[in-house]
Amino acid sequence: MTAIAPLNRRRLPLSDLTRLSTVGLRTRKLRAGLSALGIAIGVAAIVAVLGLSASSRAGVLAEINRLGTNLLTVSNGQSLTGGTVDLPTIAPGMISRIGGVQQVQSTGEVIGANAYRTPYIPSVDTNGLTVQAASLDLPPVLATAVAQGHYLDAATAREPVAVLGAAAAQLLGFDRLYPGERIWVGGQWFYLAGILKPAVLAADIDTSVLVGYPAARKYLGFDGHPSTAYLRADTDQVIAVDNLLAATANPENPSEVNVSQPSDALVAQADAKSALNGLFLGLGAVALLVGAVGVANIMIISVHERRSEIGLRRALGATRKHIRTQFLSEAILLALLGGAVGVALGVAATAVYAHVEHWATIVPAEAWAGGIAASLIIGAVAGLIPALRAARLSPTQALWSV
Amino acid sequence: MTSPPPPTPHDNAIAARNGSAIRGARTPVLEVHDLAKSYPGEPPVQALGGVSLTIGPGELVGIVGPSGSGKTTLLQLMGTLDRPSSGHVRITGLDVATMPDNEVTYLRATRIGFVFQQFFLAEHSTVLDNVADGLLYAGVPLTERRERALDALELVGLAGRPRARPTQLSGGQRQRVAIARALVGQPAIVLADEPTGNLDQATGHAILALIDELHRAGSTIVVVTHEHAIVERMPRKVEILDGHIVADTGPAADADLGPLDERCTRAPQRSPRTSGSEEPS
Numbered sequence: 275m276t277a278i279a280p281l282n283r284r285r286l287p288l289s290d291l292t293r294l295s296t297v298g299l300r301t302r303k304l305r306a307g308l309s310a311l312g313i314a315i316g317v318a319a320i321v322a323v324l325g326l327s328a329s330s331r332a333g334v335l336a337e338i339n340r341l342g343t344n345l346l347t348v349s350n351g352q353s354l355t356g357g358t359v360d361l362p363t364i365a366p367g368m369i370s371r372i373g374g375v376q377q378v379q380s381t382g383e384v385i386g387a388n389a390y391r392t393p394y395i396p397s398v399d400t401n402g403l404t405v406q407a408a409s410l411d412l413p414p415v416l417a418t419a420v421a422q423g424h425y426l427d428a429a430t431a432r433e434p435v436a437v438l439g440a441a442a443a444q445l446l447g448f449d450r451l452y453p454g455e456r457i458w459v460g461g462q463w464f465y466l467a468g469i470l471k472p473a474v475l476a477a478d479i480d481t482s483v484l485v486g487y488p489a490a491r492k493y494l495g496f497d498g499h500p501s502t503a504y505l506r507a508d509t510d511q512v513i514a515v516d517n518l519l520a521a522t523a524n525p526e527n528p529s530e531v532n533v534s535q536p537s538d539a540l541v542a543q544a545d546a547k548s549a550l551n552g553l554f555l556g557l558g559a560v561a562l563l564v565g566a567v568g569v570a571n572i573m574i575i576s577v578h579e580r581r582s583e584i585g586l587r588r589a590l591g592a593t594r595k596h597i598r599t600q601f602l603s604e605a606i607l608l609a610l611l612g613g614a615v616g617v618a619l620g621v622a623a624t625a626v627y628a629h630v631e632h633w634a635t636i637v638p639a640e641a642w643a644g645g646i647a648a649s650l651i652i653g654a655v656a657g658l659i660p661a662l663r664a665a666r667l668s669p670t671q672a673l674w675s676v
Numbered sequence: 677m678t679s680p681p682p683p684t685p686h687d688n689a690i691a692a693r694n695g696s697a698i699r700g701a702r703t704p705v706l707e708v709h710d711l712a713k714s715y716p717g718e719p720p721v722q723a724l725g726g727v728s729l730t731i732g733p734g735e736l737v738g739i740v741g742p743s744g745s746g747k748t749t750l751l752q753l754m755g756t757l758d759r760p761s762s763g764h765v766r767i768t769g770l771d772v773a774t775m776p777d778n779e780v781t782y783l784r785a786t787r788i789g790f791v792f793q794q795f796f797l798a799e800h801s802t803v804l805d806n807v808a809d810g811l812l813y814a815g816v817p818l819t820e821r822r823e824r825a826l827d828a829l830e831l832v833g834l835a836g837r838p839r840a841r842p843t844q845l846s847g848g849q850r851q852r853v854a855i856a857r858a859l860v861g862q863p864a865i866v867l868a869d870e871p872t873g874n875l876d877q878a879t880g881h882a883i884l885a886l887i888d889e890l891h892r893a894g895s896t897i898v899v900v901t902h903e904h905a906i907v908e909r910m911p912r913k914v915e916i917l918d919g920h921i922v923a924d925t926g927p928a929a930d931a932d933l934g935p936l937d938e939r940c941t942r943a944p945q946r947s948p949r950t951s952g953s954e955e956p957s
Contacts, residue, residue, distance in 0.1 A: 592813045
């Protein structure tokens with residue numbers, strides 16, 4: 275009985291199977307293309323959504339890396355009773371003595387002082403701007419720089435001179451800085467020295483009007499307590515420094531000091547998945563489903579139209595399994611074709627958008643591999659019933675009812 | 677290419693299963709015994725009622741009968757495309773009734789060639805590949821399939837156009853391609869169902885001449901038709917009516933009656949040529 279085994283294993287070589295499974299696609303190209311389109315769109319949507327979110331994350335991370343991840347901030351916290359606890363005035367000096375700290379800069383919020391374009395602006399229209407006393411080397415520590423004009427220096431820090439954060443300049447209506455330009459701060463004119471570029475790592479600086487410490491004391495009644503200290507640590511010492519900061523900044527009440535690493539917050543933000551992603555993934559899945567129905571439909575029609583071919587193949591000695599395999603692989607091939615086009619479209623969309631945004635193009639392996647795998651499974655499922663139908667067709671019915 | 681192929685291990689396996697070894701060259705190529713077929717219905721339709729027929733190697737047999745006589749059913753059963761309600765079909769001594777579907781298809785792939793009225797050629801592939809497809813399911817590699825297809829095309833006089841598409845050919849040429857496809861596997865028997873049914877008279881005669889030529893070269897061929905003129909002077913003529921054989925001239929004693937096409941040309945046209953499809957009777 276074992277001698278019969280080769281008969282049962284009479285199997286078409288892969289080359290023949292490939293040729294057979296492209297018969298339908300080659301003879302009806304337009305139809306094949308259209309029916310693969312649904313799957314292509316679905317896969318493209320999914321690949322593009324995953325690719326774009328991965329690329330945007332990579333873009334943000336690259337930006338963070340450029341800005342440095344070794345920036346730590348120490349800010350005044352709250353006491354048990356809810357009141358703000360000021361940092362000691364010596365806190366920046368203390369912090370700078372921790373090993374591994376490269377540079378310390380600080381700002382102190384000037385309570386009660388608001389900035390206006392002119393004295394005639396109603397006092398409630400503060401634009402949400404804060405007035406801060408700032409130390410003299412603040413921009414480099416925040417990885418930002420002056421966009422126009424100059425930053426504060428030892429001389430201007432003593433005079434009624436201010437530097438605007440990027441958003442503050444916009445809110446006050448300064449596009450360009452002309453000599454002699456001034457703003458109304460805390461009841462007197464302050465001359466503008468410069469405007470800063472956006473500070474990604476310290477967004478509150480963007481909406482601040484910065485003045486020198488001495489000027490703040492002299493003109494605005496500032497008490498001299500810093501509210502936030504910004505420091506750069508050696509990259510390999512960041513954690514060690516982090517652990518020492520609270521106790522160093524305020525040895526009396528270490529628990530009333532907030533220590534944070536701004537880059538962490540940005541990374542978390544980059545990782546947070548947009549709600550729109552879910553929506554687009556869902557739409558992609560629906561397109562895939564519709565595509566699957568399209569492929570199944572086309573295959574059923576194809577089986578019906580190709581009855582004589584099926585009958586002839588049976589007459590030439592094809593087994594039911596040969597017929598089943600032929601039509602199943604045709605459906606899989608059709609879906610794979612759609613999947614491949616979809617991956618290409620999705621990658622192209624990602625690449626174009628990433629290029630525009632100056633991100634690196636990243637398409638996660640699970641996106642394109644998943645797209646291909648999904649279309650393979652869809653093809654197999656959608657092709658199953660048509661293939662079974664084709665195989666069930668009796669040769670006499672197929673040949674003599676044409 | 678004329679005698680049944682030498683037994684392969686597969687054949688022996690089939691033969692062993694059937695309780696008989698491959699017999700000698702005198703074994704009938706096709707034997708049907710008490711073959712009956714009825715189709716379900718109210719009442720059931722009796723298409724064939726107890727037909728027995730033995731066809732030896734090298735015979736050319738014309739089976740003739742009007743529509744509904746059961747001749748197409750007989751061809752389907754002889755070609756193992758359908759299973760009989762009762763009775764036996766033996767192809768080169770192998771009883772089809774006891775074989776699983778898998779082995780029957782292998783039998784078709786290796787021992788039976790079909791020629792149909794509608795040709796059934798694949799329009800998207802070349803003449804050569806259409807013919808080569810006759811060997812697709814016999815487990816022959818592609819290059820060998822094409823080589824043998826060229827040989828078969830030579831037999832039918834189309835060796836010059838292997839790269840042509842069927843759509844570029846005339847009806848007669850298409851039927852020649854279909855005949856080449858039936859012959860390419862060197863089958864023990866070729867079954868032709870109304871091979872001239874879709875062709876004009878002159879082309880039909882040319883096809884009959886080809887069939888005659890192939891017969892002279894040793895092929896075993898059965899032609900099923902409703903046209904008496906076609907089978908009139910074939911070496912053996914079997915007439916079927918209402919599911920029974922009503923006349924059988926018996927195996928010819930190797931008589932040479934002259935070329936078949938002339939015989940047909942001389943024969944009177946008894947029935948009008950119909951090109952419509954034959955309902956399975």
